Amino acid sequence: MNARTARSVLLTLAAIVAAPVAAAPALKAGVFDPPRDAPQFSLQSSRGGKLELGSYRGKVVILGFGFTWCTDVCPVTLATLTQARRKLGAAADDVQIIYVTVDPERDDPARMKEYLHAFDPTFIGGTGGAAELAAVRKDYGIVAEKHVKGSSYSVSHSSYTYLIDRRGQLRALMPYGRGADDYVHDLQILLAE
Amino acid sequence: MRSPLRTVLLACGAAGVAVLAWAGLAPIETRTGADREELFEIPRGTWARRMSGEDLGILPDEIRLTLGIRDILVLRNLDEVPQIFGPTLMMPGQSFRLPFEQAAEYQFACTAHASGQMRVIVYPYPATPWARIMWRARKL
Numbered sequence: 001m002n003a004r005t006a007r008s009v010l011l012t013l014a015a016i017v018a019a020p021v022a023a024a025p026a027l028k029a030g031v032f033d034p035p036r037d038a039p040q041f042s043l044q045s046s047r048g049g050k051l052e053l054g055s056y057r058g059k060v061v062i063l064g065f066g067f068t069w070c071t072d073v074c075p076v077t078l079a080t081l082t083q084a085r086r087k088l089g090a091a092a093d094d095v096q097i098i099y100v101t102v103d104p105e106r107d108d109p110a111r112m113k114e115y116l117h118a119f120d121p122t123f124i125g126g127t128g129g130a131a132e133l134a135a136v137r138k139d140y141g142i143v144a145e146k147h148v149k150g151s152s153y154s155v156s157h158s159s160y161t162y163l164i165d166r167r168g169q170l171r172a173l174m175p176y177g178r179g180a181d182d183y184v185h186d187l188q189i190l191l192a193e
Numbered sequence: 194m195r196s197p198l199r200t201v202l203l204a205c206g207a208a209g210v211a212v213l214a215w216a217g218l219a220p221i222e223t224r225t226g227a228d229r230e231e232l233f234e235i236p237r238g239t240w241a242r243r244m245s246g247e248d249l250g251i252l253p254d255e256i257r258l259t260l261g262i263r264d265i266l267v268l269r270n271l272d273e274v275p276q277i278f279g280p281t282l283m284m285p286g287q288s289f290r291l292p293f294e295q296a297a298e299y300q301f302a303c304t305a306h307a308s309g310q311m312r313v314i315v316y317p318y319p320a321t322p323w324a325r326i327m328w329r330a331r332k333l
Binding site for chain 2: 026028029030031032033034036139140141143145156157158159160173175176177
């Protein structure tokens, strides 16, 4: 190797080492490292037919768990997600909100469709048998507990949502109470990947 | 001539004022990067120890964070099996890093706690003398 070639090699190596490494922008949500594949499920869709998580590969999915009779957590979360989708504008076409019930006794597909459409007609609900929903909750570490109150009942449940990227990886967890701007911030990052 | 008791009381009073003045006026530096993380780890072998009947409390019922100083909750599962840790399910070797930007009280459902809840209290950055005194008192 002559002196000129050696110099070129050294310069190339120096350029590689000195190249600015673009740090990945930080999400506002809690981030899993390393991310894992989002557990697949197949439930009854509020739109009729099957709700297969895998069929939304290529979109960013926000996955939440709740029930239509919820009086505090779910309306707030769904209203926040509605606002976030509006703020995203056209980019929201690549975002799918999926809400899986923790109350299959009362949440049939028709009830979920009616409830979710009041927030945003693009939201999709998932319901099914108690055992299959329990299996989905277990895969995602979701807590749900029934509390009987007289002739009725309520269900306390995990209140956060999951952010699943276009490749179907469970990337982050957004705690309950975060605003629409936090969702927009994180969705823009995930959509840009 | 001063009595010895009076001298001691005056000295104690002066020392107390000095400590309060320091606690209220000495600045608290904001931190960056990993210094802001409050880390909790599930050690390797936790599942096996729980199965053998040991009562292992890893996460406290209440976690206190302060904006600008320690405001990132980091959970790490070093065990060989998936674990419900804090609000979520974590795979072996996986970590979960949750930054906070708003001072508030956050409740997370958590089956690892007897109460079923984990509470994270996030305090604002102690910008006033009184807030600095309270922040330092909480660290004692």
